[in-house]
Amino acid sequence: MGTSIAVKMSKRLPVTLNDILKAQSRIKNHTHTTPVFTNCTFDQKYCRNFYFKGENLQKTGSFKARGALNAVTVLQEGGNPVPGVVTHSSGNHGQALAWAAKMRGLKCAVICPNNSPAVKLEAIQGYGAEIVMCEPTPTSRQQTCDQVSKDKGYHFIPPYDHNDVIAGQGTIALEFLEQVPELDAILVPTSGGGMVAGIAIAAKSIKPDIKVFIVEPQGKDVERCLTAGERLWPNPPRFLNTIADGIRLQQLGHVTWPIILELVEKQVFSQTNEEIMQGMKFCFERMKLVIEAASGAGIAAAMSDRMRNMDDSIQNVGVILCGGNTDIDHLPWYSS
Amino acid sequence: MGTSIAVKMSKRLPVTLNDILKAQSRIKNHTHTTPVFTNCTFDQKYCRNFYFKGENLQKTGSFKARGALNAVTVLQEGGNPVPGVVTHSSGNHGQALAWAAKMRGLKCAVICPNNSPAVKLEAIQGYGAEIVMCEPTPTSRQQTCDQVSKDKGYHFIPPYDHNDVIAGQGTIALEFLEQVPELDAILVPTSGGGMVAGIAIAAKSIKPDIKVFIVEPQGKDVERCLTAGERLWPNPPRFLNTIADGIRLQQLGHVTWPIILELVEKQVFSQTNEEIMQGMKFCFERMKLVIEAASGAGIAAAMSDRMRNMDDSIQNVGVILCGGNTDIDHLPWYSS
Helix, strand or coil: CHHHHHHHHHHHCCCCHHHHHHHHHHHCCCCCCCCEECCHHHHHHHCCEEEEEEHHHCHHHECHHHHHHHHHHHHHHCCCCCCEEEEECCCHHHHHHHHHHHHCCCEEEEEEECCCCHHHHHHHHHCCCEEEEECCCHHHHHHHHHHHHHHHCCEECCCCCCHHHHHHHHHHHHHHHHHCCCCCEEEEECCCCHHHHHHHHHHHHHCCCCEEEEEEECCCCHHHHHHHCCCCCCCCCCECCCCCHHHCECCCCCCHHHHHHHHCCCCCEEECHHHHHHHHHHHHHHHCECCCHHHHHHHHHHHCHHHHCCCCCCCEEEEEECECCCCCCCCHHHCC | CHHHHHHHHHHHCCCCHHHHHHHHHHHCCCCCCCCEECCHHHHHHHCCEEEEEEHHHCHHHECHHHHHHHHHHHHHHCCCCCCEEEEECCCHHHHHHHHHHHHCCCEEEEEEECCCCHHHHHHHHHCCCEEEEECCCHHHHHHHHHHHHHHHCCEECCCCCCHHHHHHHHHHHHHHHHHCCCCCEEEEECCCCHHHHHHHHHHHHHCCCCEEEEEEECCCCHHHHHHHCCCCCCCCCCECCCCCHHHCECCCCCCHHHHHHHHCCCCCEEECHHHHHHHHHHHHHHHCECCCHHHHHHHHHHHCHHHHCCCCCCCEEEEEECECCCCHHHCHHHCC
């Protein structure tokens, strides 16, 4: 059954298990096989076995290193000269692309809004990338990026709507299922959907009965869209008002959407700021790991009533601690 | 040469490599083999290879779980009935003993000063131990402990001056040298000295040329004592004014002292509060690990001029991240 489903998926979807296996062989010597953490107290309290995948300990402090390095490597394998790569993101993808370009000896430009925190700009420059400032609007961001791409001939590597990025993020599931083969479900904090799409393709190819769930900040409204089978979000795309800045984008991507619609559960875990903060605090206090708020959302989902009410077939639950890039001078529990 | 030194030590010192190997076989099924972390940025900046041993991820959040579990297990192996165990420590050793007693099905009482933070008392109670309050003075603490021991017949397990505790802590070095055989030196944050004594015995038995260094909060004055070969500390014992509350005791223990005097380097890394805080911050920001200030002292030592000026024979340096039990609502960089 596993094989037939895998074949079925490979005919319809733009990324296959084979793409993800190839991505793994491309990136594995430069990325960490991140550890899986467990916590007895948590399991007893929430009555299932939870497994936390520590992508906060990944290179550059988030899972984004995987997709960025895969995309850059594929570009170079194409045989044509690659003058450089460019993206617009002062966040985890910007850092990851800067790092990946450095790994592969490529030039890199990162478009950052002119109100970006200095610490983020320093991290990107630390990997040797050039920073190009733009106005803090989606329009200026894309225009500046297009201009740099045109002027310098750099290839644009978007943060999630890109097959090689999706394939790179899918390697998380290959590793996770090798570390914990008994997983029944995986909770994935989701912004544009590159990670959840990649994980769903890999996980459901290997283990067709596994359930992949989206975790979102309240207001993203993915459950209503998935249930309707339609993109019901208002345009132009907007950012949500959430402490989980890594997943504040409201809309899923256009490449990731059909994958998610086919493979991911319709039930979505939607978490408030307070819940996200409690998830973060649990992790800092009891698991001794620094995580960003998006990871806290994953823990909050594990703690939620929705999880408590899931049926007993879901015994072993994976949670992706997607990143650890948080401003430790402004932790959310100090601001209230 | 290794063997002859090991034999020489075993004749003189109260704890041997064999005791530590036995401790390892007693505790290994209940404790974590903690991971070793590296950081390229750190190595480049400080010009050596640093290996950070994550005892902050150990059971109960600190290395103390090792010594406590070994001591409790040895007690039970004695063949006589053990009604319970008792100690005076609201900190890491108190939590560790409560946990170890629960593991071994024993009763446990922990003497805590009546001004202990609620969160610490809850952690101890969470492991099922009974809390007995005392006045916040060393005298009241010891008297209350003696009284409980007499009334209930509980065995007193001190935090460091105890051969089985020292042997348990020594298991850190067995693990560390298996994970990183090329270590040339190990930096050990030190309070009463149980951990550094155990590590020195194990490490120097296996690898006689390895150097074991004490890391202390400024004012502990260990270098002067070791150089003189005398306990020059004022009495009665006092606590230092340091943010590293886990290592605020000024004096080394009386059981640990002769071991340390024989095996540990005379050069001591003495760190200020500001340096300790910077070590902590580096770890939170770049390594994504929650550590307590005592661990931050170890990182501060790695960053210090004293380390920078060490000779080139010391290429691979281990740092013990001894614990992660910090109050995340009062991180030191928020108080200034």
